[in-house]
Amino acid sequence: MNKRIAIIGGGAAGLAAACALGKGSDITIYERNDRVGKKLLSTGNGRCNIVNTNLSPKQLHSKNNEMVSEILGTSPVSEIMTFFENLGLLMRIEYEGRVYPLCNQASAVLDVLRYEACEKGVNFRYNFCVTDIKKTTDGFMLKSGNESAIADIVILACGGMAAPKTGSDGIGYNLAKAFGHSINNPLPALVALKSDTSFTAPLKGIRCKVAVKLVAGKDVITSESGEIQFADYGISGIAAMQLSRHLAKGCRIIIDFAELYNEDYILYRLKEAVKKYREAQDIMTGIVQKRVAQSILKHTLAIAPSTPAGKLSEQDLNKLTKAIKGLELDINGTLKWDNAQITSGGIPLSEITSSMESKLVKNLYITGEMLDCDGECGGYNLGWAWICALRAANSINKELSLC
């Protein structure tokens, strides 16, 4: 009799595992939603940033980077791209190595996975939320309410806790815990920052390309260059979200609105502008957006935008220069799980093999965002989910001699 393989979760990792498993087994995806791949559709703003050509342990954060390296292997990107090419998905490499489907639609990524799985005869059980898995003498027993199912091999692909409306609310951790696995504290990551809003709220919706540092006391914890977007609660945008996983108590951010220019040059430009413009709000013209200039004036000098430019002292211009080159905002947390793209923390990699098999329970595999490994923005998280799925599937294929 064919071995029964149960994949819990029809997200990125679950679907990819189903597609990569060889023929000759009885594969079922158990998905709590009424369809698979709900989160995939919202990735990359509907375009799905499939992977990044720079995928390496450097962009993946985990307590066990050696294991990340072992799991990735030597050429994870070409493995992933070949996998998708074989499914018929053409891709394009864009800015900073981000790989997207050529047709620009996340739905195409989901479709090729679904078609391949259907073609292989994979069974789909929808609205089946696995709440309990027990080891039996010769396999596993899965439970969802009054329903049950049996399997010889189980692949956990339940995701983490980010974007719970798509189905990943952390329930998968309970399944792993019941087998004795531990969970490194899951926290929302790639998520917007809450800050002192007196500066950000009036600028709601405005996007700027900046350099931004996360600082605690005098220490720079990390820094990013890229886009931020002001909001009524604080700051979002990729550059700000990248900082979120590094937050500590008492952090602040320092925003440089003119990364390519030094303070002396900005001060010189302001001094020239004072001679030219009538109102204070205009002297930052050509350096920052007008509304940003108005907010900087208010925040830094507490003066009205229409204050005559000639009234600004040398000291005022120095203060404005400092604000343009290093505006400081206190950070007091992040938005919550609904707004997070990923989970940092999860099941420690030390508890699985590099084939994604649990070291505690034979024939139990754990993949994707459930694990304590989170990537930067740019295709690294899906990259991780796909590669985990391929590793698990390859190992099972070998074990069962599937082709």
Ligand SMILES: Cc1cc2nc3c(=O)[nH]c(=O)nc-3n(C[C@H](O)[C@H](O)[C@H](O)COP(=O)(O)OP(=O)(O)OC[C@H]3O[C@@H](n4cnc5c(N)ncnc54)[C@H](O)[C@@H]3O)c2cc1C
């Ligand atoms: C808005 C947004 C945009 C993103 N954009 C990108 C991007 O462009 N590039 C990138 O690399 N990453 C992106 N990510 C991150 C990426 O989507 C995730 O890291 C990735 O989907 C994780 O894959 P996974 O299979 O581990 O989990 P998920 O994709 O979350 O899949 C888990 C699945 O398991 C199901 N499930 C959970 N528990 C159970 C259960 N007990 N029983 C049955 N089913 C269950 C869920 O319903 C879900 O379908 C984005 C995330 C979000 C929220």
